[in-house]
Amino acid sequence: MATSESGSDQTSSALSDSFRTPYYCEENVYFLCKKLSASGTAAADGSDLFVVFISNEKKQTPLWNQKASKRADGVVLWDYHAICVQRKKEGDTPLLVWDLDSSLPYPSPLTSYVSETFQPSFQLFSEYQRFYRIVHAPIFLRYFASDRRHMKDSAGNWTAEPPKYEPIVAEDGAVHNLNEYNEIHAADVMTNAGDFLNAVFTQRLGAVINENQLEEFFLKMP
Known part of the structure; x- marks a missing residue:
């Protein structure tokens, strides 16, 4: 499997194949961050990893180049999806997306992933517009739970x-809070960049942005 950065193809393959369970993207991304x-x-x-939940109020979120698709363009209408974005401090490709369900190179540079997966030029009806909940991985790994x-x-x-492994239980004893992460509404979108940045690094559920803010957030992060 090709990678978009220097390193071992075997390492990327192992990270992608050793623990992925189809249709359990939230658990897959949990263990991906750990690995x-x-x-x-x-x-x-x-600290350089961020979990991103993608959804909308309709719970019908179009993403392209997905392994689960039976179409040539790889489009799937997910109720929600979860990926990992890595913001590297060094290297030619500082922003990488790790999507275990994507047929794109693994990992992919954020810019090309956005272009190929979200197809920004494709005009969506308003009810299918995607929103993004960004959670800092160290916080997600402490508080996420799913039974x-x-x-x-x-x-x-x-x-x-x-x-096959046991369900994930949070450090505080919570056994299920997935719905708190994948329930995303337009009213949740934060417009103040400072407030958003603070919430991502301090709040259990991170913060929600719209699609136009996604790349800008990671590019401008201090």
């Missing part, structure tokens, strides 16, 4: 086979 830090690909404390209840139907049957 990137443990492997030395990211800072040991995960996978969202993946069962009304009869209690799995809608997709769950991971």
Whole structure:
């Protein structure tokens, strides 16, 4: 699998394939952040990593170049999606996206990922507009929890086979708060850059921005 930075293709392949469970993107990104830090690909404390939840009020979020798609253009209408953005302090490509469900190079530079996955030139109806909740990885790893209840139907049957490992429990004992991360509304968008930056680095649920702010936030981050 190709990478967009110098390093071992085997390392990227191992990070992408060893723990991914289809349709459990929030758990996949949780363990991805841990593995990137443990492997030395990211800072040991995960301080250069950010978890990004993508959704909208309609819970119908179009993303292109997704492995789950059966279309040539790879488009999928996810209810929500979660990816990892790495902001490296050194190197030719300081902003990288790690998307375990993407068919793009792994990782991809943020600019090309945005272009190929969000297709900004494609005019969406307003109800399909995407919003982004950004959470600093060290905070996410402490507070995120999921007992996978969202993946069962009304009869209690799995809608997709769950991971083999035990569900994720937060440090504070919470067993499920995924809904707090993937529920994203236009009214949640923060417009003041200073307030947004502070929330990302201090708040359990980070902060929400719109698509026009996404690249700008990471580029202008101090």
